[in-house]
Amino acid sequence: MLTIKNLHAEVEGKQILKGINLEIGKGETHAIMGPNGSGKSSLASVLAGRDNYTVTEGEVWFNGKNLLDLSPEDRAREGVFLAFQYPVEIPGVSNLNFLKTALNEIRTYKGLPAIEGRDFLKLTKEKQQLVDFNANLMNRSLNEGFSGGEKKRNEIFQLAMLDPQLAILDETDSGLDIDALRIVSNGVNKLRDAEKSFVVITHYQRLLEYIVPDFVHVLYNGRIIKTGTKELALELEERGYDWLKEELHLKEA
Ligand SMILES: Nc1ncnc2c1ncn2[C@@H]1O[C@H](COP(=O)(O)OP(=O)(O)OP(=O)(O)O)[C@@H](O)[C@H]1O
Numbered sequence: 465m466l467t468i469k470n471l472h473a474e475v476e477g478k479q480i481l482k483g484i485n486l487e488i489g490k491g492e493t494h495a496i497m498g499p500n501g502s503g504k505s506s507l508a509s510v511l512a513g514r515d516n517y518t519v520t521e522g523e524v525w526f527n528g529k530n531l532l533d534l535s536p537e538d539r540a541r542e543g544v545f546l547a548f549q550y551p552v553e554i555p556g557v558s559n560l561n562f563l564k565t566a567l568n569e570i571r572t573y574k575g576l577p578a579i580e581g582r583d584f585l586k587l588t589k590e591k592q593q594l595v596d597f598n599a600n601l602m603n604r605s606l607n608e609g610f611s612g613g614e615k616k617r618n619e620i621f622q623l624a625m626l627d628p629q630l631a632i633l634d635e636t637d638s639g640l641d642i643d644a645l646r647i648v649s650n651g652v653n654k655l656r657d658a659e660k661s662f663v664v665i666t667h668y669q670r671l672l673e674y675i676v677p678d679f680v681h682v683l684y685n686g687r688i689i690k691t692g693t694k695e696l697a698l699e700l701e702e703r704g705y706d707w708l709k710e711e712l713h714l715k716e717a
Contacts, residue, residue, distance in 0.1 A: 466488040497666060554607065630660075
């Protein structure tokens, strides 16, 4: 479903991604770990199409389409979803209106009619219960005044509502209390199925005890330097990243 080949990207003239290769199959969950500044969020941004990044080399294919040729909006309509590390507040736009507009954009793109008000409310209730999202937050302005954890939980609610094929979760666990971490992880697990793929960016192995990945990749200085299974995350938690640099004879970033 997603193939990344030799992806290089820069921001403000600085090379950040230096040859990423990654293959994500349908229904798979991949975790991306790596030291601060290694390029994890940059990879998420490039996949979502943030315009301050310039792709200088490489290819990204999503379900047979050249993702890099598509606008950020069309990537979202095609089924790529990014849960932000720092979700933005949009005062004056209610959470529900935002979701209805986004959902209808996707439906129109797929040639489907706009969702009926009644069906939308039914879907909202169903998904709100599925991911255990506080109903009171749904009518408020999008993320305005939400606590850090509420914003992260809202990202998962949006994910449930929009039902993308590929969800990229950028440090969704940061800022969550212990209960919220479990709730958010349960929400993600309920959304996992044979058709949907997840890329989970995290610093902590703890999250991967809840959302068990099929693969764990280590991103270092703009490249994936090691791939393993969930045991690799455990090893990183115990040993940090320095041993890997030594093992692979890598220079400092
Ligand atoms: N707009 C920008 N201008 C200049 N440098 C940038 C910009 N955005 C990102 N960078 C740099 O790109 C590098 C990679 O950043 P990125 O946020 O992708 O790392 P990360 O692996 O997600 O880090 P963290 O774990 O700290 O979130 C960093 O050195 C960062 O300073």
